[in-house]
Amino acid sequence: QKEVEQNSGPLSVPEGAIASLNCTYSDRGSQSFFWYRQYSGKSPELIMFIYSNGDKEDGRFTAQLNKASQYVSLLIRDSQPSDSATYLCAVKGRTGGFKTIFGAGTRLFVKA
Amino acid sequence: EPEVTQTPSHQVTQMGQEVILRCVPISNHLYFYWYRQILGQKVEFLVSFYNNEISEKSEIFDDQFSVERPDGSNFTLKIRSTKLEDSAMYFCASSVRGQGIMEPQHFGDGTRLSIL
Numbered sequence: 001q002k003e004v005e006q007n008s009g010p011l012s013v014p015e016g017a018i019a020s021l022n023c024t025y026s027d028r029g030s031q032s033f034f035w036y037r038q039y040s041g042k043s044p045e046l047i048m049f050i051y052s053n054g055d056k057e058d059g060r061f062t063a064q065l066n067k068a069s070q071y072v073s074l075l076i077r078d079s080q081p082s083d084s085a086t087y088l089c090a091v092k093g094r095t096g097g098f099k100t101i102f103g104a105g106t107r108l109f110v111k112a
Numbered sequence: 113e114p115e116v117t118q119t120p121s122h123q124v125t126q127m128g129q130e131v132i133l134r135c136v137p138i139s140n141h142l143y144f145y146w147y148r149q150i151l152g153q154k155v156e157f158l159v160s161f162y163n164n165e166i167s168e169k170s171e172i173f174d175d176q177f178s179v180e181r182p183d184g185s186n187f188t189l190k191i192r193s194t195k196l197e198d199s200a201m202y203f204c205a206s207s208v209r210g211q212g213i214m215e216p217q218h219f220g221d222g223t224r225l226s227i228l
Contacts, residue, residue: 034216043203043219044155088155092215098143098160098168100217105154 003027004091004103012109019076021106023089026070033065033072034090037083038105044088048074079110114138116220118204124226125194133189133223135204144187145205145217146179148172155203161187191225199227 005024013019025033032051036044050056050063050072062075072091076083086105093099117136125131137144146158159169161179176192187206191198201224205217 032215036219043222046216046218049216090155098145098162099157099170100145101157102147102155 003101004089006089006103006106008104009107010109011106012111013079015079015081015110015112017079019079019083019108019110021074021076021087021108023072023103024070025072025091027091027093028070030091030093032092033063034092034100035061035063035074036088036090038086038088081110081112084108084110116204116206116218118220118223120223121221122224122226124228127196127227128193131191131194131225133202133225135187135189135220136185137187137204137206138218139185141206141208141218143167143207144181146189147203147205148200149203150200158189194227196227199225201225
C-alpha cells in the first residue's frame with residue numbers, strides 16, 4: 001500500500017474555476033500535512049500546512065483535513081494559468097519522526 | 113526572505129566517482145534534510161540531521177551516502193562511488209524544529225546530478 005496517494009492527473013480546469021486536489025495517506029498516526037507546488041524542473045514550494053481536522057484558508061487556497069478518513073485536499077479558488085504545476089501532498093509521520101513522505105503529485109493545468 | 117541555497121546547480125560525474133553536494137540552510141534553522149527526486153518520480157526522503165548527527169534515514173541512504181556539517185553554515189551530502197541510478201535531483205531542506213507537527217521544511221533549488 002502506497003503511503004501517500006494522489007491522482008496523477010492531469011487535472012484541467014478553466015481560468016477562474018475552482019481546482020480540487022485530493023490525497024489519501026495510510027499511516028493513521030500521521031500528524032501534519034503539507035501541500036507543495038512544484039513547477040517543472042524546480043524545487044517544491046510550500047503552499048500550506050494543516051494539522052487539525054477541518055478547513056484552513058490562506059488567500060485563494062483552502063486545505064481540508066479529515067483524519068478519520070485519512071484524507072486531505074487542497075482547493076484553489078479563482079485558478080490562474082500561473083497555478084499550472086504539479087501539486088505534492090506531503091505527510092509527516094508520528095510524533096518523534098523527522099521525515100516527510102511525499103505523494104507522486106497531481107499535475108494541474110489551468111486553461112486561459 | 114531567507115532561503116536554502118545549493119551548489120552546484122548541475123553536477124556531471126563519471127560512474128564510480130565520488131561527489132559532494134553542498135547546501136547552506138537557512139541561518140536560524142537547526143534541522144537539515146536531504147531528499148532526492150528521480151526524473152518523473154516522487155520526492156524521496158534520504159536523511160535528516162540534527163546536532164551533528166543523523167536523526168533518521170531511509171533505506172535508500174546506504175553505506176555509500178554520508179552527510180556532514182563541516183562548519184557552521186554548510187551541510188553536505190557525499191556519495192562515495194556513484195552509480196547510474198544515483199542520477200536525480202537532490203534537494204536540501206531545513207527547518208527550525210524537527211519534530212513539531214507544524215514544522216514545514218523549506219527546500220533549496222536542488223542539484224541535478226547526472227552520472228555518466
